[in-house]
Amino acid sequence: MEEFFDEIRKGGLQSVRTMLEAHPGWVRIRDHRGSTPLILAAYYNQAEIVALLLEQGADVDMKDASGNTALMGVCFKGYDAIARQLIRAGADVDARNAMGATCLIFAITFNREEIARLLMDEGADLTARDARGHTALDHARMLGLQNLVALLEKS
Numbered sequence: 001m002e003e004f005f006d007e008i009r010k011g012g013l014q015s016v017r018t019m020l021e022a023h024p025g026w027v028r029i030r031d032h033r034g035s036t037p038l039i040l041a042a043y044y045n046q047a048e049i050v051a052l053l054l055e056q057g058a059d060v061d062m063k064d065a066s067g068n069t070a071l072m073g074v075c076f077k078g079y080d081a082i083a084r085q086l087i088r089a090g091a092d093v094d095a096r097n098a099m100g101a102t103c104l105i106f107a108i109t110f111n112r113e114e115i116a117r118l119l120m121d122e123g124a125d126l127t128a129r130d131a132r133g134h135t136a137l138d139h140a141r142m143l144g145l146q147n148l149v150a151l152l153e154k155s
Contacts, residue, residue, distance in 0.1 A: 001026070001029065002031075003019075004016065004019050004023075004026055004029075004037070005031045005035075005037070005040060007019065008037055008040045008041050008044065008046060008049055009040060009044050009046075011044070011046045011048075011049065013046075013048045013049055013052065016037075016049055016052060017052060020052070020053075020056055024056065027053055027056045027057055027058045028058070028059065028062070030064075033064065033065055034063075034064040034065030034066075035064045035065075036058065036059075036062045036064070036070075037049075037053050037058065038050065038053045038054070038058040038059070038060065038062065038070045039062070039064050039068070039069070039070045039073055041053055041070075042070035042071070042073050042074050042079070042082050042086065043070070043073040043074070043077060045077065045079050045082065047081055047082055047085060050070075050082055050085055050086070051085065054085075054089045060086055060089045060090055060091045061090075061091060061092050061095055063095075063097070066097055066098050066099075067096070067097035067098035067099075068097045069091065069092070069095045069097075069103075070082075070086055070091065071083060071086045071087070071091040071092075071093070071095065071103050072095065072097060072101070072103050072106050074086065074115070075103045075104075075106035075107040075110070075112060075115050075119070076106045076110050076112075077110075078110065078112045078114075078115065080112075080114050080115055080118070083115050083118055083119075084118065087118070087122055093119050093122045093123065093124045094124060094125045094128060096128070099130055099131045099132075100128075100129065100130040100131035100132075101130045101131075102124065102125065102128045102130075102136070103115075103119055103124065104116060104119045104120070104124040104125070104126070104128070104136045105128070105130055105134075105135075105136050105139055107119055107136075108136040108137075108139045108140050108143075108145070108148050108152070109139050109143065111143070111145055111148065113147060113148060113151065116136075116148060116151060116152075117151065120151075120155055126152060126155060136148075136152060137149065137152040137153065140152055
């Protein structure tokens with residue numbers, strides 16, 4: 001099974017496809033850190049594998065051990081195309097992790113303006129607060145990200 005996760009990380013589309021044909025339930029397994037195949041594929045910017053996993057029934061909102069979804073991972077990493085792919089598949093833009101952070105808070109915290117715009121266009125909750133009581137706008141202000149402060153204030 002570890003080979004399956006390694007192939008996802010490396011982008012071995014055909015190997016992943018072959019393994020899923022032999023073990024269809026692997027679309028829902030977890031690695032030693034609680035990550036699902038979809039979370040790993042998204043985190044490693046493997047768009048074709050993300051598409052395959054979604055076609056095979058991967059739960060787009062399944063969370064890892066920290067409560068992060070695949071969409072949260074791409075908001076952190078800045079993979080705009082995969083963010084769009086996951087949102088088209090029905091990803092919850094307002095999902096929260098164990099610390100109460102949302103996808104928008106991740107996008108703001110890591111200065112991912114394009115993804116922040118996408119999330120806002122999809123109706124992300126601008127008033128959501130993390131476990132410390134901070135909104136996305138609070139994070140933008142604390143980090144001195146004036147472009148994002150302006151974006152959030154005009155919405």
